Amino acid sequence: MRCFDIHTHILPGVDDGSDSMDTTRELLKLQLKEGVTDIIATSHYDTRRNRQDYDHIMELTREVQEEAKKLDSELKIYSGAEILYSRGVLDDIKDGKVPMIAGTECCLVEFYPSQSFNEIEEALNNIIMLGKTPIIAHLERYQCFIGKIDLVRDVVKLGAYVQINSNSFLEGMFSKNARFIKKLLVNDLIHFVGSDCHDMVSRKPQMEKTYKYIAKVAGEDVAERITVTNPEKIVSGEYL
Ligand SMILES: [Fe+2]
Incomplete structure (x- = not known):
């Protein structure tokens, strides 16, 4: 079975994620061990500090794909x-300078943690007006949504999708965030899960435990939809 990780910082040397191709290789090995077969490389794109060069990102993605193939031909x-x-x-975005997911019209977007709901809603609207479909990266980080x-x-109705970080599911019953995520899960308001992995030390990929948790709480069909069916559709340029 396939399993997607749609939020990763595996490209070497472009952001605060992997610092070298060696680290990237280790991250890929761990992803394979966790059962991941399809990885979307989502390096930070920040107009203030980290305006990535489009061609450079594409070239690096190709290089990492070559490394991945050496580890497992299916990765x-x-x-x-x-x-x-x-x-x-x-x-x-309008000028085509920002990498979209797998070259489709879909993109992963993050906000400042303290941004208001109105600002986020307006931002999503602006992106949708450009003909793009936004996936809200780690929605659990934005205070305005919690609880x-x-x-x-409302934002799902607007046309946005929701991504939650894999480790946030596992914070335990005393975490307000984890309880809220559980509520989103059983109400079918989570479309994707991503590890948001950065390195092999404090921000490792962790998908297997999360898959099991989702299957236990919401059922195997929901776990499969979030980690396989939905991302498969997205990389094929389809809507959910
Ligand atoms: Fe991230």
């Missing part, structure tokens, strides 16, 4: 970016 790497919604980013399931419903 696939797709291009992408984690786009910080900041000044000038809409123009960059407010109706606001999550």
Whole structure:
């Protein structure tokens, strides 16, 4: 069975993720051990500090794909970016300077943790107006959503998808965030899970435990939809 990780910082030397091809190789090996077969490389794209060069990202993605093939012929790497919604980013998207997920019209977008719901809603609207489909990166990080399931419903109705980080599911019953994530899960408001892995020390890929947790809480069919069917559709350019 396939399993996607749609949020990773595995490209070497471009952001605060992998620092070398050696680290990238170790991350890929661990992903394989965790059962991951398809990885979207989503390096930070930040108009203030980290405006990645499109061609360079594509070239690096190809290089990592070659390394991945040596480890396992089935392991696939797709291009992408984690786009910080900041000044000038809409123009960059419009000008085709920002890597979309697997070259489709879908993109992974992050916000500042303290941003208001109105600002996030307006930003999503602006992206949708460009003909793009935004996936909200680690929605659990934005304070405005926590405990407010109706606001999550609102952005989904608007046309956005929701991604949650794999380790956030596993914070335990005393975590307010984890309880909220569970609520989103059983209400079918989570479309994707991503490890948001950066390195082999403190931010490792961790997909297997999360898959099992989702299957236990919401059923095997939901776990499969979030980790396989939905991302398969996205990389094929389909809507969910
Ligand atoms: Fe990230």
